[in-house]
Amino acid sequence: ETGVTQTPRHLVMGMTNKKSLKCEQHLGHNAMYWYKQSAKKPLELMFVYSLEERVENNSVPSRFSPECPNSSHLFLHLHTLQPEDSALYLCASSQAWTGLANVLTFGAGSRLTVL
């Protein structure tokens, strides 16, 4: 496989469930990201990992918990979510700190619905 792969593509969960989103990149990048895309809102950066260490958390509620076990894999653990957390969650990767080459490669996203 090439690029950035996200699973599952669609997820429906209740507010008391625990689930995880998975992201895998095959590009040799060393930075990975979670973005949230809600209807009629800009893409919102949630978490950044560079060289497997978290470098940014944009004030995301603790019900979202990221995990980056290695430079190719990124998880987003979900616990006691709210209906307003329903959104498209996009994973991305890039070469960290490469100046003008700072373009992201995105996965297709995981569409989450919280009932």
Add this chain to the structure above:
Amino acid sequence: DQQVKQNSPSLSVQEGRISILNCDYTNSMFDYFLWYKKYPAEGPTFLISISSIKDKNEDGRFTVFLNKSAKHLSLHIVPSQPGDSAVYFCAAILNSYSGGGADGLTFGKGTHLIIQP
């Protein structure tokens, strides 16, 4: 407060004509700008970028213009084709030359471009 604004949620253009997508920004420290294109059920893909030291960058049918004094950039697609129908996101980076990483990307809300046959 939004630092990158795409004020047109949607734009409809006839096939073969020029599509012009606009983007405004408020932070004068942004020095690198990108456009991403997104089809339904797919992630955004990088389309074209421009550095603040330039005022134009061209790649085939796609040209991005940057007006720093007006804090405005635009994406021109000529001629527009049905496959160009997608959501286009404008994004900006702070201090890219000093090592600003992609974590510094700020996105607009996107403009849905519809190319009519």
